[in-house]
Amino acid sequence: MGKVIAIANQKGGVGKTTTAINLAASLAVLEKKVLIIDADPQANTTSGLNFSPEDDRGRTLYEILIGKIQAEDALIQTELQNLHMIPSHINLVGAEIEMLEWENRESVLRRALAPIRDNYDFIIIDCSPSLGLITVNCLTAADSVIIPVQPEFFALEGLAKLIQTIRLVQNGINPELTIEGFVVTMFDGRTKVHSQVVMQLREHFKDLVFNTIIQRSIRLSEAPSHGKPIILYDVMNNGTSNYLNLAKEVLDKNSQNNG
Numbered sequence: 001m002g003k004v005i006a007i008a009n010q011k012g013g014v015g016k017t018t019t020a021i022n023l024a025a026s027l028a029v030l031e032k033k034v035l036i037i038d039a040d041p042q043a044n045t046t047s048g049l050n051f052s053p054e055d056d057r058g059r060t061l062y063e064i065l066i067g068k069i070q071a072e073d074a075l076i077q078t079e080l081q082n083l084h085m086i087p088s089h090i091n092l093v094g095a096e097i098e099m100l101e102w103e104n105r106e107s108v109l110r111r112a113l114a115p116i117r118d119n120y121d122f123i124i125i126d127c128s129p130s131l132g133l134i135t136v137n138c139l140t141a142a143d144s145v146i147i148p149v150q151p152e153f154f155a156l157e158g159l160a161k162l163i164q165t166i167r168l169v170q171n172g173i174n175p176e177l178t179i180e181g182f183v184v185t186m187f188d189g190r191t192k193v194h195s196q197v198v199m200q201l202r203e204h205f206k207d208l209v210f211n212t213i214i215q216r217s218i219r220l221s222e223a224p225s226h227g228k229p230i231i232l233y234d235v236m237n238n239g240t241s242n243y244l245n246l247a248k249e250v251l252d253k254n255s256q257n258n259g
């Protein structure tokens with residue numbers, strides 16, 4: 001069965017979308033069948049993979065969550081053969097309100113994904129910078145969470161609230177949920193505080209911190225405006241090798257777990 005990984009951190013601008021797009025693309029290039037789901041109303045993953053959220057086909061995550069269409073009706077083929085996408089749209093904001101009174105409202109996405117889960121090796125969900133009902137749906141649908149961490153002074157403080165939310169989901173509706181790992185993003189070796197934060201993170205979370213560190217790279221931030229993952233935009237860039245290494249670590253971890 002496909003492994004569902006949510007990319008989450010309620011802080012904005014820490015590299016969730018960049019990690020979702022480039023981890024998904026790297027896994028696809030490593031010959032895994034991958035689905036990326038944009039679960040942020042800002043739809044940055046959607047536009048970053050060259051789909052205009054304004055082309056409102058009425059087939060986005062919003063319509064899936066409110067039960068208007070099936071997950072398979074929203075699938076888009078991206079430029080990479082092994083990578084499909086379910087896009088987002090600004091109207092996803094409304095789903096949170098519409099679902100509020102529903103029974104079992106935390107597991108809507110989990111149920112919606114069940115029919116297509118087996119078609120993929122990995123399903124990567126790009127979460128929004130909130131811990132609201134949509135993100136809880138993502139954590140309920142997920143097998144594990146990857147937490148991007150920008151190495152700045154207050155990074156660790158911000159993690160407590162996220163970990164508390166993960167625990168709540170684990171203690172309630174999704175006891176199987178695990179933390180896949182913390183990944184340091186936008187790292188600059190010349191900045192002293194960056195190395196200090198990495199050390200603190202490793203002291204605190206030990207093996208849960210990925211060995212791979214994503215370096216700061218202008219090319220990584222340019223790629224989305226060309227509608228491409230870094231591997232199709234600048235294959236020689238550090239960002240390409242960093243995210244391929246992250247994908248290999250994810251594959252290693254998961255092959256061990258499967259015996």
Ligand SMILES: Nc1ncnc2c1ncn2[C@@H]1O[C@H](COP(=O)(O)OP(=O)(O)O)[C@@H](O)[C@H]1O
Nearest residue numbers: 012013014015016017018186215216217220221
């Ligand atoms: N490794 C990196 N090097 C340089 N810029 C990056 C890197 N990772 C992300 N960015 C840029 O930082 C900003 C925030 O990243 P993003 O992935 O959108 O974060 P989030 O989804 O958590 O809000 C974006 O402009 C993105 O292009």
Ligand SMILES: [Mg+2]
Nearest residue numbers: 016017040044
């Ligand atoms: Mg984002």
